[in-house]
Amino acid sequence: MEKLIEILNNIRDDVDYETCDTLIDDGIYVSFDIISLVAALCEEYDIDIGAEELIPENFNSAKALYEMVQRLIEEQN
């Protein structure tokens, strides 16, 4: 989880990731950030994030992101 927060902070450091759960719904993350984030996650965890994962439920909070990453690691290895 810390690693994930660190990645997120690299993308945008003006967000409190511990509490925020509307990253997408409130338009905090724009397309640019989302794409950078996906690239960083894929590299860091050696997973493949498909377009089907790009839904608000997966990207709205650090917690949701973490769960998605865990699930993908499990599925893909």
Add this chain to the structure above:
Amino acid sequence: MSFTSSYFLLFLAVLAVLYYLPFRRLQWQLLLAASFFYYAFSGLINLAYISATIVTTFIATLLMDKLRTAEGLSKKQIKSRRRAVMLVCLVINIGGLAVFKYAPLRFPLGISFYTLQTMGYLIDCYRAKNAEFTERNPFRLALFTSFFPQLIMGPISRFSDLKKTLYGGHKFNADSFLDGFLRIAFGMFKKLVIADRLSPVMKTNPALAVFGYAIVLYCDFTGGIDIALGVAKIFGIELAENFNAPFFSNSIADYWRRWHITMGAWFRDYIFYPLSISKPMRKLTMKLKEKAGDGAAKRIPVYIATIVTWFLTGIWHGSQWNYIVWGLANGVVIMLSQECEPLYKRFRAKNERLTSSKPYAAFTIVRTFLLMSLLRGFDLFSYPAQTAKLTVASSAIVAAAVLLLVVLGLWRHRSKDARPSRDLRLAGAFALIAAVLVFGAYGLGYDASGFIYTQF
């Protein structure tokens, strides 16, 4: 059968009665029959084309589901085979669309819209976690593809949204019927009183060409969508909103989040994101990171995806070069404003009092409006030269009607979603209809000289 023809209104009235009375238990089946009946008016052959789309999509989605549980295949194999099925179906349908766009054939009405919508469904089925998402009844899929209010000009619906209300079980609800009625009246007003009155003259002088065209396009398109949403609402069906006060946008990117929303969302979800997070793009990012640093690595893939998306958006609008240039120009402006964002940020930070003031907000809105009008110039090229004159009386009516739109827009903006009372909505709808009846640009026009007595 155009939305503004009297026959369409008659069709609608008959359908509404059938829908809520004898066909209460067969509502979606009735809508399917009505949609095919409606579409048949644009040419019987069109029914064959849309049926081909429905059948290929239906078969492809079932095949993809069957493959999920195929024995003796590894996960990877399953994935690649499902992908192959999807791609074949995509190629058939998008290829068909391309043939009609480029070949000198009669263009089937609405094919651009229903192809996107159905292909969106196909991709959603491919992406879905399990087989439950897939529609197993081909006739229900047929209704999703052919639902007549959205068939000709959108909005482009997503299956997961539309299926909530499309498939019947609606009791007559006076409130939502009234909402639909008012919305149809408002759409008619925009189309007939403003767009159709202005469009035959907009190329006759430069000021009209810039502002008039923006107004015509807005009133014609949003008016048509208002009618589509209103018609659906009469049947208790919720279509996605396609506009969110686009002329109040403060940047081009913002504009595209407010104008033709469902199309923008389609290209974003099915082209832009998949492309920008695809493996080749990620590899490119890695490479750029090593060689050109973080900034370039972050930007270049996104920009490539942006350009491709806008190129395709341009082609989708029309096959002529001016549409492609128009699409690319949109992409370039969005990229430029993205590049300038740090500058803006600093400017805003330094001049907080100015940039948070109302005049500045108004300035950004006017700036965006002008920029969009300029971009549309590419589009206007394809219009034939015009010779009709705008009469004084006609321009007064258009001006008054536009003023009414602005006032209503501002009022809606301020009051958020507050709904006026039923009486007010009903009275408003009738007032709009009366205005359309008298001031609408329809029928043969009245030329008194045609009635002059020639002694026969």
Add this chain to the structure above:
Amino acid sequence: MKKIKFIIIPVVFLLVFFGLQRLLMPKYMDGVYDGAMPKEYYAEPKDHSVIFLGDCEVYENFSPIELWREYGISSYIRGGAQQLVWHSYYLLEDTLRYEKPDVVVLSIFAMQYGEPKNEAYNRLNLDGLRLSLSKINAARVSATSGESALSYVFPILRFHDRWQELNLTDLQYYFGTKKVGHNGYLMKNEVKPVDYIPDTSNKSGSSFSPLAWEYLDKTRELCEKNGITLVLIKAPTLWPAWYPEFETQMEDYAEKYGLTYFNMLESVEEIGLDWNTDTYDAGQHMNLPGAEKCARWLGGRLLELTALPDLRDNAVAAAVWEKKIADYERMKEIQLAEIIAYGKSKTIIY
């Protein structure tokens, strides 16, 4: 209370709708007076022995007032500007909803027009009709491109664009127009001698169209069914030319069905027409003296054909006609005075 309001709003809308429709309809009170005539029929007592159908060949060439004065025949002209054969048929259908005349006199001049020609003339002939299936069918048969039958049910759909051209007469005659016709006759008193007679020998007319024949047949059959004597006439006006081919076709038709057909051009002397004094536009239409001569002649022929009641002994009818004659004579005096003063008459409506 809430329910009531919900009903009031649509009712107000309907009032506004029909109010606007009335405002936007042309009133035909400042020119194109022919357009105001078709609706005048409905206000008349329905005791006509003779109904005329046709274009200006009837409504400018026969004076029903003279028919009454001379023979006591009660007649009405259901004419219209360039009334086509199918217009005439549906006007007969419409007439039969109100009364059953003994004789129908049909001008066959329009047989030469084989298809719907001009939207404006459809409106002039049909807008004045009360709403009925006949009216809607007439609109459908007559429709030129872009015309919809619906716009005859709701004429606002056709005339809404007149908001740009509304003038004072639209307000002045909002609640009712003045009268134009004298039992369907449009009075003209000017005199313009004939200076040219078209030569019909060098040019030939053509065969009448199937549509024209179809509606002539329908008219004949409708008369037969109702025991009405159908009389076909060609008024004695000199032009537009009536070609020998037209004449042959009409004569053959009349013979085939045992109908009476008068080509009044052949009886000019018997009628007593003087081409120097009896036409107001050099031979295309009769003026008042010409129309009276034509009426006298035709009345005599009709009485030879069939017995028509002399209603002059009927006190009620006589009172109605006395008023008609007074209006007619007054209009004649006004027009004659205007012709002396201005060289042409200005007053038509009364």
